[in-house]
Amino acid sequence: MPHTKPLLISILACIFSFGPLTVQADQAYQIMKVKRELIPLTIDIAGTVAARKTVQLTAQIPGRIKRIAGQEGDRFSRGNELISIDDSALRAKLDAAVAQRDAALASMRNANVQLYREVRSPQSTAGSAAPGGMGMPSMMDQAFTNPMQNMMGMRNRGAERHSDVVNRQTQVAQANTQYKQAEAQIKEIQASLRDARSIAPFNGVIESVNVEVGDTVQPGQQLLVYSETSGFQVLTDVPVRLRPGLSEGMSLEVRLDGADPVIYARISRIFPVADRTQHTVHFELDLPGNTVTTVGQYAEVSVPDLSTRQNSNLVIPNSAVRKKGGLPLVFVVDAKGFTKLRVVRLGEAANAGNTVVLSGIREGDLLINNPPPGLRAGTQVMAPAESAQAPNNNQ
Structure with missing residues (x-):
């Protein structure tokens, strides 16, 4: 009993300190009805802050690191060169491939000329070279010997000419193939030359560098990690039983390590398959x-647990609570439209901007939200007929 007297004295002092009764019916007030809401149970899950977009740049060709554009924390724009590998050997191969292409082009021109000559001046009809003079023996062969051999079936001049033409056409095709092979080799080397340079795919910052200038690298070896810093994410894993309470676009409470205020983050992606x-x-x-955060910072995410039974609680806005002498007070409106002060006992935070009330008011009571400065107990804020639907306020 002795312990309760100081509490009662403090409550009475808080109530009567608001002064005598006044009438302010001409002022507009935000009057709301106390309701019960289902407050879902939440479980805190550990998470980690990460950049929204991160790439790991790896070596695509073997070689020696020639240049690194910066170090950890340096910012670059999209298209800037971040790291390069020595490409002197590739450029030597490119020069050799260009020379092979030029030689193939010359062979292709010569093959086309030889084919044209075979079509216009067939070698199969040419006689053997005659020693000096007017070449009379060769002329006799062309005029009498060759036709007689062809007539007697000893030779087939048409087949010989066809064979010569096909031979020239084959030479043209081979020269064309050599030219295409040289062109393909040049394109392959040029692609390798592009792979010798790692380019920033977006505006961002170097997160970590894993090599030094002069290091010898092999394809697949990680060179550096590059991240976008325009936005951050929280990555976390939740038990499968909590998955039904989550959906993309839903906002959850997040507490960053070392930061007091609660941050509301939106779920952007949920993986479809569980581990x-x-x-x-x-x-x-x-x-x-x-x-304000950094990559790798620890975070806690409050995830609703729908697998556990939820209890309904009285919930009021935080803006409806006023404190006097350390006691939480609210203004209620009775059946006659007059304000009364009630001391309430508050519970945990319900959701954004709301708090659970454990005692002091009842469901259906009328409260004044955002009470203006100077509002006192006993002020008439609404007509009696408007407050007649709140019978609990008389108590």
Whole structure:
């Protein structure tokens, strides 16, 4: 009993300190009815802050590191060269491939000329070279011997000419193939030359560098990690039983390590398949753009647990609560439209801007939200007929 007297004295002092009764019926007030709401149980899940977009640049060709554009924390624009590998050997191969292409082009021109000559001046009809003079023996062969051999079936001049033409056409095709092979080799070397340079795919910052100038690298070896810093995400894994309470676009409470205020982050992606060993589902939350954080920072995400039974609680806005002498007070409106002060006992935060009330008011009571400065107990804020639907306020 002695312990309750100081509390009663404090409550009475808080109530009567608001002064005598006044009438302010001409002023507009935000009057709301106390209701019960289902407050879902939440479980805090550990997460990690990460950049919204991160790429790991790896070596595509073997070679020696020639240049690194910066170090950890340096910012670059899209298209800037981040790291390069010595390409002197590739450029030597490119020069050799260009020379092979030029030689193939010359062979292709010669083959076309020889084919044209075979068509216009067939070698199969030419006689053997005669020693001096007017070449009379050759002329006799062309005029009498060759036709007689062809007539007697000893030779077939048409087949010989066809064979010569096909031979020239084959030479043309071979020269054309050599030219295409040289062109393909040049394109392959040029692609390797492009792979010798790692280009920034977007505006961002170097997160980590894993090599030094002069290091010898092999294809697939990680060179550096490059991240976009225009926005951050929280990556976390939740138990499968909590998955039904989550959906893309849903906002969840996030607490960053070392930061007091609660941040509301939106779920941007939920992986469709659960981890078979951990039995968890991976999902990503986008932090607001003005969030001050860094990659790798620890975070806690409050995830609703729909698998547990939910209890209904009285919920009021935080803006309806006023404190006097350390006691939380609210203005209620009775059946006659007059304000009364009630001391309430508050519970945990319900959701954005709301708090659970454990005692002090009842469901259906009328409260004044955002009470203006100077409002006192006993002020008439509404007509009696308007407050007649709140019978509990008389108590």
